[in-house]
């Protein structure tokens with residue numbers, strides 16, 4: 215079931231046998247996942263299955279109860295705070311709840327990573343922030359506060375902040391949830407564009423099936439605490455795995471079931 | 481019975497753990513305060529918040545504390561016929577005890593609670609996680625300016641408190657109660673020594689550090705709170721407990737420092 219191409223590519227992120235309990239609740243039950251450099255892997259799955267938890271393991275915000283999480287070959291479950299900080303320099307992160315700094319203006323939110331991590335002059339920073347906000351189609355929002363923006367606008371500010379430092383790896387937790395179709399298409403185009411330009415590795419959690427498939431090199435379904443196969447979008451849609459089949463059918467309609475079933479539905 | 485022991489053990493472990501975390505927190509912050517890079521603007525902002533904006537409150541409380549000291553002191557001293565000692569009585573009690581302690585309690589109420597709430601909310605809404613994921617050190621970014629600002633502001637606020645209190649005492653003593661103004665200040669001049677001022681200074685420095693340590697750590701470790709640091713109520717509980725803990729700690733340390741320094 216493993217994709218052949220996955221085996222011999224430069225690996226950015228690898229999860230091996232990751233288990234996570236919350237009290238007696240077992241959320242991750244041996245997750246295996248490999249993300250190749252410069253590719254986009256989309257994690258899909260029903261709500262509450264632990265997709266965000268997987269992402270938090272990759273970010274080093276949660277420690278697994280068992281298993282390894284390797285970023286660029288370094289096991290971050292064993293890493294010291296300093297090593298973790300070095301690894302995170304290449305990250306760009308969008309949280310599911312966006313986590314903007316709510317007592318700062320949009321401008322300061324986007325400028326914060328630039329101010330803290332680069333030695334750029336304030337004029338350079340202002341220009342970069344302006345460019346990012348332009349890119350995210352947020353004119354005139356710079357002086358507002360996060361609470362004064364709509365949910366979709368906050369998401370885009372979060373994206374701008376995540377991309378501010380040209381990260382090597384981006385983690386987006388539901389980047390287009392809460393955006394209208396036009397805006398989310400725009401965001402997807404932007405991803406495509408910036409990824410082609412910067413060549414970053416992307417891990418995206420999304421419910422936007424099947425549209426997100428167009429963007430992805432690999433799709434991984436999380437169900438019952440394990441990754442049910444990490445496949446190319448085409449393979450994913452043709453998979454024999456009953457859970458994947460079920461997922462594809464419920465999200466995309468029974469396009470691949472037999473004609474008789476389709477006729478019965480009408 | 482076994483359950484009781486289990487509970488006691490549980491509590492003990494929790495509080496030991498908490499104490500350990502607080503210790504590490506203080507170490508991490510102090511380490512970062514002492515090592516570069518240094519940032520000035522955030523420190524100035526915090527001095528404005530912790531120090532400058534407390535001046536009004538310190539002015540008032542200092543003034544009235546001095547006035548009531550003079551009032552009470554006058555009637556006590558008159559029984560022994562030694563109203564002339566009023567100045568030194570007011571000044572000594574302010575400089576050695578009431579100044580540092582009352583100023584510290586005011587700063588806890590004004591700035592300490594605000595720091596706990598601010599950092600607690602940032603913890604709650606994953607803003608601290610977001611900082612970490614940007615490889616921005618939350619200790620350096622959030623705590624260091626507050627630590628420096630508190631340790632600078634506290635002695636200054638205490639000094640203002642003392643001076644205003646002494647003048648408040650003078651107003652009541654000489655204008656209302658008829659103690660000779662010259663005697664008031666002359667007595668003070670003779671009885672207040674550098675060791676007294678030094679004592680107040682040391683106290684206020686220690687209190688500043690204690691306040692900022694407890695307030696920020698309570699917010700930072702919100703997710704470890706025993707009662708569960710969830711939501712608005714979690715923040716409000718943490719804020720309350722940080723104010724209580726900081727006040728008690730200040731008073732305990734006041735006794736300890738007095739015992740050591742006297």
Ligand SMILES: Nc1ncnc2c1ncn2[C@@H]1O[C@H](COP(=O)(O)OP(=O)(O)OP(=O)(O)O)[C@@H](O)[C@H]1O
Nearest residue numbers: 236239241259260261262263264265266267268310
């Ligand atoms: N900090 C936590 N403490 C306890 N349980 C948690 C915690 N975080 C997540 N969980 C549990 O782990 C499970 C997975 O949560 P997670 O947020 O990863 O779901 P998800 O797949 O991202 O869902 P959604 O698509 O709705 O975002 C849930 O059952 C949740 O209750």
Ligand SMILES: [Mg+2]
Nearest residue numbers: 265266310387
């Ligand atoms: Mg989620």
